[in-house]
Amino acid sequence: MNENKNKTMILTEILDQCIELLLSGKENMEGCLARYPEFKEELEPLLRTAAFVRAVPLPTPSSTFKITARQRLLKTAETRGRSRMAFVERVTSVRDILMRVTAVILIVILVGSGAVAASARSLPDSPLYPLKIAMERVQLVFAFDDYSKAQLHLKFAENRLNEIMLLVAGDKGEGLNTALSEMNDEVEKVQVMVETIPDDRKREILYQILELTEHQQQVLQTVWTKVPDPAKGAIQRAIEVSRKGHEQAESALKKGRIITPPKPKIPKVPKVPDKSISPQDQGTSTNKIRGSKE
Amino acid sequence: MTSLKTAQDLKDIVERAKVGDSEAFGMLYDIYFDRVYGYIYYKVGDPTEAEDLTERVFLKVLEAIDKFSWKGVPFSTWLFKIARNLIIDYYRARSRSTMIPVSDRIQTIDREDPEEIAIKKFSYEKLYAAISRLTEEQQEIIVLKFFTNLSNAEIARTLNKTEGAIKALQHRALRSLYRILKGESNDEREQE
Secondary structure: OHHHHHHHHHHHHHHHHHHHHHHHOOOOHHHHHHHOHHHHHHHHHHHHHHHHHHHOOOOOOOHHHHHHHHHHHHHHHHHHHHHHHHHHHHHHHHHHHHHHHHHHHHHHHHHHHOHHHHHOOOOOOOOOHHHHHHHHHHHHHOOOOHHHHHHHHHHHHHHHHHHHHHHHHOOOOOOHHHHHHHHHHHHHHHHHHHHHOOHHHHHHHHHHHHHHHHHHHHHHHHHHHHOOHHHHHHHHHHHHHHHHHHHHHHHHHHHOOOOOOOOOOOOOOOOOOOOOOOHHHHHHHHHHHHHHHO | OOOOOOHHHHHHHHHHHHOOOHHHHHHHHHHHHHHHHHHHHHHHOOHHHHHHHHHHHHHHHHHHHHHOOOOOOOHHHHHHHHHHHHHHHHHHHOOOOOOOOOOHHHHHOOOOOHHHHHHHHHHHHHHHHHHOOOOHHHHHHHHHHHHOOOOHHHHHHHOOOOHHHHHHHHHHHHHHHHHHHHOOOOOHHHHO
């Protein structure tokens, strides 16, 4: 009884293998039967039946129907595609409006409580710092085009640079990495965004990037000499990001044959009351770093 | 005719169709139309009904494709499940549980040489008549295996069975079909 069951199971497997070989055209019926001579008697009628079924051509509809049905379906698909796009656009615009309304409500509440004013001076090691960052994000919600957004990202990158200077001046290691990483992000965002800005305004942004990155490198090179060794790696990475941004902006300006720089719009970084970084240090910082590398 | 080089090609086409690309949907139609029609034809036995149901399958696909997810389910399985459900609804609406006997309606299949039509008609009639005497499950396995090019794994998912069960069912279906074609058995459904 069990022997018969086992034999049936083996035959089921062999039959399936042979059918797969027949359907893929890798083997013919005789070849399959030659592979399993001990099952030839049972296998042959089953494979002949399979071959007969396979040989019957697939029924086909009239070619006219196939073409007209295709046209009808594609017309429906196009209509659905268009209405789907319109729906997505409507949802996106409603979402934008909702985001702006929410932002306004938040601002009213936070300004009323005085927290916003307090957070404006906070540094990354302060509990109010997330609120400062959130308020910057709110400003982005109200920027309606890439040019305005790029200017904000430049401003935020400047803010982070100021924070870095203040943290180092106050000998505060905590929060330095946050400020550095946020600053890198802002530079990278503006680099991406500049591609979508119309040519007439792109030049202005590119020059602002040049000015920002030049200033960043000066400050970061000075900062590099003041921080303990474990923090130097993060500063070096920030210098690299800044340098790359500078080179890309320069290259874009050269490609666009833009020679005369417009009047810079970014305000200079305010002087930071710095007890540890002397103007002399700042002036020679590049050489110091180069010297330390050597 | 749309040709697929890799599974990724199909995935790309499906993804485009999901976001409303009508050209991509046309490609899916070209890839699957004949197989879906063949499957439905052997399940309903009427070319006009098969045409109508095939078009409805693709309309359903169009309506639901944005909800299709690749979570381990091949697109073909999903498509043939839609076709299968429509066939079930079709029979439910007509209060029938088995296939309709084949008739002279087959001659409307296409406009070929009359001799070729006669040969095809004979093959279709003979096969259709034999298949219609199988049990529901056996009919499904023969049609899905030999007319849709689905793999055992895809058939298993379409019929909610294991691959082992599909192989066993295929064995029994071919044995029954052999007996019917040889004239040893009139109707496998009566033996169930």
